[in-house]
Amino acid sequence: MKLMVIGGGGREHAIIKSLKKNPEVTEIYALPGNGGIARDATCVNIGAKDIDGMVNFAKENAIDFAVVAPDDPLVLGAVDALEAVGVPCFGPNKAAAIIEGSKVFSKNLMKQYGIPTAAYEVFTDAEAALAYLETAPMPAVIKADGLALGKGVIIAQNLDEAKDAVKTIMADKKFGDSGNQIVIEEFLTGPEVSVLSFTDGNVVVPMVSSMDHKRAHDGDEGLNTGGMGTIAPNPYYTKEVAGRCMEEIFLPTIRAMKAEGRTFKGCLYFGLMITPDGPKVIEYNCRFGDPETQVVLPLLESDLLTIMRACREGTLADTEVKFSAGSACCVVMASQGYPESYEKGFEITMDGDLTAEVFIAGAKLENGKLLTSGGRVLGVVATADTLHAAIEAAYSQVPKVHFDNAFYRHDIGARALLACN
Numbered sequence: 001m002k003l004m005v006i007g008g009g010g011r012e013h014a015i016i017k018s019l020k021k022n023p024e025v026t027e028i029y030a031l032p033g034n035g036g037i038a039r040d041a042t043c044v045n046i047g048a049k050d051i052d053g054m055v056n057f058a059k060e061n062a063i064d065f066a067v068v069a070p071d072d073p074l075v076l077g078a079v080d081a082l083e084a085v086g087v088p089c090f091g092p093n094k095a096a097a098i099i100e101g102s103k104v105f106s107k108n109l110m111k112q113y114g115i116p117t118a119a120y121e122v123f124t125d126a127e128a129a130l131a132y133l134e135t136a137p138m139p140a141v142i143k144a145d146g147l148a149l150g151k152g153v154i155i156a157q158n159l160d161e162a163k164d165a166v167k168t169i170m171a172d173k174k175f176g177d178s179g180n181q182i183v184i185e186e187f188l189t190g191p192e193v194s195v196l197s198f199t200d201g202n203v204v205v206p207m208v209s210s211m212d213h214k215r216a217h218d219g220d221e222g223l224n225t226g227g228m229g230t231i232a233p234n235p236y237y238t239k240e241v242a243g244r245c246m247e248e249i250f251l252p253t254i255r256a257m258k259a260e261g262r263t264f265k266g267c268l269y270f271g272l273m274i275t276p277d278g279p280k281v282i283e284y285n286c287r288f289g290d291p292e293t294q295v296v297l298p299l300l301e302s303d304l305l306t307i308m309r310a311c312r313e314g315t316l317a318d319t320e321v322k323f324s325a326g327s328a329c330c331v332v333m334a335s336q337g338y339p340e341s342y343e344k345g346f347e348i349t350m351d352g353d354l355t356a357e358v359f360i361a362g363a364k365l366e367n368g369k370l371l372t373s374g375g376r377v378l379g380v381v382a383t384a385d386t387l388h389a390a391i392e393a394a395y396s397q398v399p400k401v402h403f404d405n406a407f408y409r410h411d412i413g414a415r416a417l418l419a420c421n
Helices: 010-019 051-060 071-076 078-084 094-101 103-113 126-133 159-171 239-259 293-299 304-313 387-400 414-420
Strands: 002-007 027-032 065-068 120-123 140-144 153-156 182-186 192-199 204-206 215-217 221-224 229-232 266-275 278-285 327-335 357-360 363-366 369-372 376-384
Touching: 002 010, 002 051, 010 027, 010 293, 010 304, 010 357, 010 376, 027 051, 051 071, 051 078, 065 078, 065 304, 071 078, 071 094, 078 094, 094 103, 094 278, 103 120, 103 182, 103 239, 103 278, 120 126, 126 159, 126 182, 140 159, 153 159, 159 182, 192 239, 192 304, 204 239, 229 293, 229 387, 239 266, 239 278, 293 327, 293 376, 327 387, 376 387, 387 414
Parallel strands: 002 027, 002 065
Antiparallel strands: 120 182, 140 153, 140 182, 192 204, 192 266, 215 221, 229 327, 266 278, 327 376, 357 376, 363 369
């Protein structure tokens, strides 16, 4: 089988490495891929938002199956366009991808169908939002409605910060048209949990839970990033919590989307908070998370391609989805200065005795050398029988990966270990 994977980050590298395990796979094309992915797939210089380009490539190269991984092409309708020319896809169509494409839609969906989430108000006018904030409880969470590279959420500790957030999103247009509408939410407290799930629109099969670390520096200090590391499973996600999530959140969401004529097939990501009142939805994503995928897929024992095809064909109930009982840890190595400005073009080298999996996110190949080209450069991933051992193993391998101006957090998984004691 010839496969096509849309995207070019660490998540896509993890997906491609997992898909390669299927003996039926003869060729994988990555559009656009990156310098590290080039070692595992054929990279094609077609951008993830170039839907006409990917459709033409798929037709010309007789692609048997496509995986659309990032949010932008899903929301733009890449799956619809590919399916229209006979290319079967893993991923939701445009109608279903709105669950991530519009926070206003997703909040209203949860309200209508009784799915637990933070209380909220929606605003299209900045002045009305500012007036509301005068009496709103603090801290408050201000969210741009549309896609914003995972950075369109601002947690305001006080009224001044909240007003600045509204101005940044609605007046200054930091996130473009994504900020034409905003959601102002109550601030929830409790451990955060990420649960990726496979679904064919009828059944939902959660993957192993995970915990992301968004802040740039140790101790959850610094700016929000796309994610500086992950662990799986998340010890706060107990069997009892998982049972409640299935009955109160996962199944109701799938049923709500079907009732709205937006049947969701693919990977639905549930960003949850385990509050004193029980689990609540912070956000939905219409695709695999990054860097959650980098710790979840290495624990998958079943065949990923078989599961993906079952999601599309509606046969997930009859398909094995099995994860190992072990744990995984991903430590992201980034360029100094990320998530703001940073230098690029430094050579990446790895020691010969490196035993961890390395998923490349921001790198290019130039004259046979792998050079940094992004803020999050790569993830060093280790698996082990216990969470403590996985964390220890990942950190033991980080010093074997080298590039100038590298930095990483030293406390990935520390919060999770507290829950294990």
